[in-house]
Amino acid sequence: xxxxxxxDQPFGIRHVITAGQQFTGAASGGAMTLAxxxxxxxxxxxxxxxxxxxxxxxxxxxSCSYEVLQVEVEFGGQSSWTLHLLDxxxxxxxxxxxxxxxxxxxSTSERLVLLPGEKLKLVTTGxxxxxxATVKLRRLREVG
Numbered sequence: 001x002x003x004x005x006x007x008d009q010p011f012g013i014r015h016v017i018t019a020g021q022q023f024t025g026a027a028s029g030g031a032m033t034l035a036x037x038x039x040x041x042x043x044x045x046x047x048x049x050x051x052x053x054x055x056x057x058x059x060x061x062x063s064c065s066y067e068v069l070q071v072e073v074e075f076g077g078q079s080s081w082t083l084h085l086l087d088x089x090x091x092x093x094x095x096x097x098x099x100x101x102x103x104x105x106x107s108t109s110e111r112l113v114l115l116p117g118e119k120l121k122l123v124t125t126g127x128x129x130x131x132x133a134t135v136k137l138r139r140l141r142e143v144g
Contacts, residue, residue, distance in 0.1 A: 010069055012038035014134040015047035015122075019076070023048030023131060025084075025121035038134065050135040051119035068112040070136040071096070073104040073122070076129025081122065088117030095120070113140065 015028050027049045030042030041047060052066050071083065080099045084092040096106060114120070114137070122133055 010037070010136050010138045012134045012136045013050050013052065014038050014040045014132065015050075016041070016043040017047055017131040018043055018045050019130045020128060021045045022127060023081070023122045023124040023133065025049055025123045027051065027054065043130075048122035048124075048133065049119060050122070050133075052114065052137055053117065053119075063116050065116060065140040066114045066137040067140055068114060068120070068135060069107070069138055071104065071106045071120075071133070072136070073133040074131060075102050075104070075124065075127050076131050077127055078102055079124045079127035079131075081124045084121045084123075085112070085114070086119050086121050088115075092121065 015023070017023055024046050025048045026046045028041040028044050028047040030044040030047075032039055032041050034040075052064070073081070075081070078100050079102075081097065081101070081104075082094060083096040085095050086092055095112065096104075098104065120135055124131065
């Protein structure tokens, strides 16, 4: 198994959804590669769950906290969408939402931190073109 360590500098997680499909908040089932500091999932018909602790290429990083630096989404047309923070028990808290955006670039003005086991869930409706979403993160510290 190939392993890599998340660098202390920011990194990204990217999902790409095929045309005619939606971000469902599901984990991507596609293969993943690391290039230019971004963990990229292969284009898929589902996705939208951004879980830094689930990255199979990361060894021993499951107990870290991560600061969310930026959320960037290209909806490929008008779309309604929600972004939730899920805690370790999958309880959801709405972070951002919109109804007619064609793209979103959100740099967090208020600090958003994912504690161990937490993740972000992106869900869209109404988009018809291919979509791409990238969440940029930075590891904060080791826990335990």
